[in-house]
Amino acid sequence: MEDPERNKQAQQMIDYVVREVIRRPGVEITEHSPLVSSGLIDSLALVNILLQLEDVTQMRIPAVKVQPKDMDTVALMLATAQRVGKPRK
Amino acid sequence: MNKYPTLIDALFSAPPERPFVTVCNDDDDCETVSFGDFTRLAKLQAADFDNHGLRAGDRIILVMPQGILLMASFAGAMLLGAAPAILAYPNFKVDPSKYTSGLAGVSQNLQARLVVVDEDFPSEFSQHLTMRKDATLVRTARPSAGSSDVPLLNYCHSRDGLAFIQHSAGTTGLQKGVALSHAAVLTQLDHLATALRISDQDRIYSWLPLYHDMGLIACFMLPLVHHLPIVMQSPLEWVVRPGRMLQLISDYRCTLAWLPNFAFQFVARRMTRPEDRGHYDLAALRALINCSEPVRAQSMDEFLAAYESYGARPEALKSSYAMAENVFAVTQSEISTAARRIWVDAKELLEKQVATPALKNADGSFCFVSSGQCLPGNKVRIVSGDGQDLPDHSIGEIIIQSDSLFDGYYNQPDLSAAVIKDGWYWTGDLGFQVDGELYVIGRKKDLIIVAGKNIYPQDIEDIVCRHPAIHDGRAVAFGLYNEDRGTEDIIVAAELEQWQEINRAVEIELGLRNLIAAELDVTPRAIFLKPPTWIVKSTAGKPARSTTREK
Numbered sequence: 001m002e003d004p005e006r007n008k009q010a011q012q013m014i015d016y017v018v019r020e021v022i023r024r025p026g027v028e029i030t031e032h033s034p035l036v037s038s039g040l041i042d043s044l045a046l047v048n049i050l051l052q053l054e055d056v057t058q059m060r061i062p063a064v065k066v067q068p069k070d071m072d073t074v075a076l077m078l079a080t081a082q083r084v085g086k087p088r089k
Numbered sequence: 090m091n092k093y094p095t096l097i098d099a100l101f102s103a104p105p106e107r108p109f110v111t112v113c114n115d116d117d118d119c120e121t122v123s124f125g126d127f128t129r130l131a132k133l134q135a136a137d138f139d140n141h142g143l144r145a146g147d148r149i150i151l152v153m154p155q156g157i158l159l160m161a162s163f164a165g166a167m168l169l170g171a172a173p174a175i176l177a178y179p180n181f182k183v184d185p186s187k188y189t190s191g192l193a194g195v196s197q198n199l200q201a202r203l204v205v206v207d208e209d210f211p212s213e214f215s216q217h218l219t220m221r222k223d224a225t226l227v228r229t230a231r232p233s234a235g236s237s238d239v240p241l242l243n244y245c246h247s248r249d250g251l252a253f254i255q256h257s258a259g260t261t262g263l264q265k266g267v268a269l270s271h272a273a274v275l276t277q278l279d280h281l282a283t284a285l286r287i288s289d290q291d292r293i294y295s296w297l298p299l300y301h302d303m304g305l306i307a308c309f310m311l312p313l314v315h316h317l318p319i320v321m322q323s324p325l326e327w328v329v330r331p332g333r334m335l336q337l338i339s340d341y342r343c344t345l346a347w348l349p350n351f352a353f354q355f356v357a358r359r360m361t362r363p364e365d366r367g368h369y370d371l372a373a374l375r376a377l378i379n380c381s382e383p384v385r386a387q388s389m390d391e392f393l394a395a396y397e398s399y400g401a402r403p404e405a406l407k408s409s410y411a412m413a414e415n416v417f418a419v420t421q422s423e424i425s426t427a428a429r430r431i432w433v434d435a436k437e438l439l440e441k442q443v444a445t446p447a448l449k450n451a452d453g454s455f456c457f458v459s460s461g462q463c464l465p466g467n468k469v470r471i472v473s474g475d476g477q478d479l480p481d482h483s484i485g486e487i488i489i490q491s492d493s494l495f496d497g498y499y500n501q502p503d504l505s506a507a508v509i510k511d512g513w514y515w516t517g518d519l520g521f522q523v524d525g526e527l528y529v530i531g532r533k534k535d536l537i538i539v540a541g542k543n544i545y546p547q548d549i550e551d552i553v554c555r556h557p558a559i560h561d562g563r564a565v566a567f568g569l570y571n572e573d574r575g576t577e578d579i580i581v582a583a584e585l586e587q588w589q590e591i592n593r594a595v596e597i598e599l600g601l602r603n604l605i606a607a608e609l610d611v612t613p614r615a616i617f618l619k620p621p622t623w624i625v626k627s628t629a630g631k632p633a634r635s636t637t638r639e640k
Contacts, residue, residue: 020588023588023620037185042622042623043181043182043183043184043185045621045622046181046182047182047328047329047622048621048622050181050329051329060115062114062115062118062326063180063181063323063325063326063328063329064114064154064155064180064323064325064326066180066181067179067180067181067209067211068179068180068181068182068183068185069211069213070181071181086115
């Protein structure tokens with residue numbers, strides 16, 4: 001089922017990753033594009049992406065519960081936030 | 090002679106009700122175990138390992154998230170007389186291929202009887218463990234609170250027996266294992282406790298990984314032996330939420346903490362989110378010890394400028410020179426005052442390799458922070474390339490000898506023979522001494538020689554990082570041999586604080602060139618301005634010059 005809020009969050013994450021992390025003209029991604037495993041972004045950039053994911057979802061995500069495969073696509077990131085995130089105080 | 094024959098005797102002597110480990114990985118998720126609870130958990134883990142066939146003299150690899158279960162498993166293995174080794178647990182920001190090659194190499198060298206991972210350890214990583222034929226992979230979980238009585242086992246540990254294996258940090262290739270006896274660890278901890286004037290009023294804060302000597306020795310073995318409480322968070326949580334460190338130090342009134350140099354700057358600069366700014370009270374902190382990479386005045390000054398108003402005291406900023414090969418610390422700065430500083434003439438330093446004193450903050454001078462004086466039982470010499478002792482102020486290789494020094498890397502005799510000569514360990518670090526104080530400059534192999542002039546990459550990196558457009562101490566300088574000139578060129582790579590600043594690249598690069606030329610009288614051949622997170626860091630969080638150079 002379509003979830004407009006979730007789709008909005010996905011678009012916000014895509015925009016952030018393209019604008020702030022990939023930073024190469026002409027590169028487009030979807031929420032299912034592999035990011036780290038494809039070499040598109042460096043895994044070290046994931047700290048900032050995790051912070052952005054917290055801001056977009058309004059969740060607090062315990063970093064220790066997140067593995068590389070949980071952050072490889074925008075869709076996986078949002079699923080990870082749902083799985084391990086807690087509402088922000 | 091140590092108060093306890095072994096680390097286990099020290100643990101068993103702790104008052105059972107005294108708080109030991111508090112782990113905080115979330116705002117509302119802090120857990121504390123007492124020494125009694127911890128010891129019981131260690132015995133349960135020992136019984137589990139015994140059931141899986143672990144015996145005295147075996148090695149056991151622990152790959153588990155930072156926390157109470159990992160620490161109790163470590164102690165449990167020692168109870169059985171087996172030697173545990175902690176390896177890094179994977180996290181979302183590791184490069185999976187680098188991680189698995191490290192895991193394969195280190196597990197191959199250790200030839201462990203048991204490899205213990207937690208229930209969530211990703212199976213795509215466990216297949217890269219190199220296991221001997223009779224080895225077992227065990228997935229362990231925390232026994233429930235009401236679990237059965239602790240079975241009686243024949244605990245086996247002796248003073249001169251192997252206690253555990255810790256690894257020296259590495260960026261490329263195989264990390265080197267350092268096997269340590271109970272006696273060596275206890276001897277080091279006695280000296281450290283004397284230098285730090287440890288009392289039962291102390292409480293340690295740490296985010297340091299337990300697979301690194303600073304985390305394992307200073308923040309786990311020291312509190313275990315001296316029965317001190319320790320408040321911990323994971324390295325990953327710290328990177329994501331550095332403000333939490335200051336909040337925990339404030340809330341728990343922590344008195345001691347160790348940090349690598351870069352962390353002083355990181356914490357001062359990275360407090361960008363509202364949740365990272367709290368009501369801190371750092372007044373209880375009596376020693377915040379800068380350790381594990383060359384100590385930089387600028388980094389400590391930035392920390393103090395940011396947090397003096399929150400109670401951080403200038404005299405609490407200390408320094409130490411430590412390494413896994415010596416169990417931990419070789420030197421420690423005085424406990425009653427701030428770490429000493431010296432200003433030296435830059436020209437004399439670069440051209441003659443002599444640290445000639447200059448006036449404080451004089452033009453053309455460098456400031457060095459002392460790593461302190463030798464701990465009891467430790468000796469330092471500064472020697473030339475051919476092993477001749479050098480006088481005070483002269484720069485040479487730091488070699489050490491001590492009553493807690495290792496006797497070789499585990500299963501790596503060739504590597505050991507290259508660094509241990511006549512009972513002295515050649516550290517590969519450059520430094521100088523003045524009046525018994527040791528000043529560490531950096532790694533010998535990183536030295537850049539430009540037309541006979543010695544350039545220390547840290548000095549260039551320091552200058553570059555002072556530029557406001559450059560990010561958090563994330564700059565590296567290295568030499569690249571130039572065949573036409575017959576000497577090395579200086580190459581600098583530095584990350585921009587904001588990538589949009591790349592529009593000002595020409596201006597920033599010119600600014601950096603002016604700064605470097607003014608202070609060091611050399612010109613880099615190339616300066617590469619890079620986006621955030623471009624520079625490669627080592628397992629210990631230090632910028633890795635050789636790997637960045639390859640990149």
